[in-house]
Amino acid sequence: MSSRYEIGIDPEAIVAFDVHTHVHKSVHAESQHEAGGNEEMGAYFGIGSMPHYSVPELADYYRERKMAACVFTVDSISLDGEEPEPANEEIAELAAEHNDVLIPFASIDPHRGAAGVRLARRLIEEYGVRGFKFHPNSQGFFPxxxxxxxxxxxxxxxxxxxxxxxGQTGVGAGGTGGGGIRLKYSNPLHVDDVAVDFPDLDIILAHPSFPWQDEALSVANHKPRVHIDLSGWSPKYFPPQLVQYANSLLKKKVLFGSDFPVITPERWMADFEKLEVKPEVRPLILKENALRLFGLTKDDAKSTEKGA
Structure with a gap:
């Protein structure tokens, strides 16, 4: 096993921090598309055949753009019966080799029960992962x-x-019965209970939460450690209330995320430039809020305050 992951990101060396990127390919795969699947997802996002990237390839991609990124897979073994590929361990080990631009998250299907809890502790203590990605739709649980x-x-x-x-997901979209994916699990209001029961837990609600955008804004506004990332949608499609709150009450709690590779950071940022966001708020969203969340600012206390 490689050395345990430690953050090596230089805040001054990056222009943006993407908190939401997917690893779809193991370094042991022979080709970019060998990982397979995700064709429905590619069609959902209008990009055709979706490319797959390994951790080193993602590191090169983001390093070239002077960006940092959080990287993860999704463990949905209770739905598809398959172990995540690449494994959490591979992602963490390789992120440690590219810690100047990458932060590893893990993903554990809650249906793994006690074995999943043991795995989480091992991934934290032996591999140094810095967060966990949950996908209630594909993992089939309410948060x-x-x-x-x-x-x-x-x-x-x-x-x-x-x-x-x-919110809505591209997983299973367009397939028979939506691929067995139930949208009800991803209403962000269910995360409100988590924020109450774990008041010291930093939480990110991923994506504009269609059709529950107001619920997401309410939870993030009410609970001091709940953030929102803007991944999975081009900014030109953001609902007006999301832009309004990002400019005001939630300006210190909204994070740049792309959902790469379904949306490239270039496309996201080009559309973000056209959005009516205050000049002083743009750097907060693009990197400063994420730097604060991961303790990489001069004041390394995590963001627990509500925007003014």
């Missing part, structure tokens, strides 16, 4: 289901981040 609480306890104990997919 406030007590099934997941032992996982949250471990994450909160170590002061790490829990990132929850929220």
């Amino acid at each position: 406030n289901d007590r099934l997941a609480y032992p996982l949250y306890e471990v994450i909160a104990e170590h002061g790490l981040v829990a990132l929850f997919h929220s």
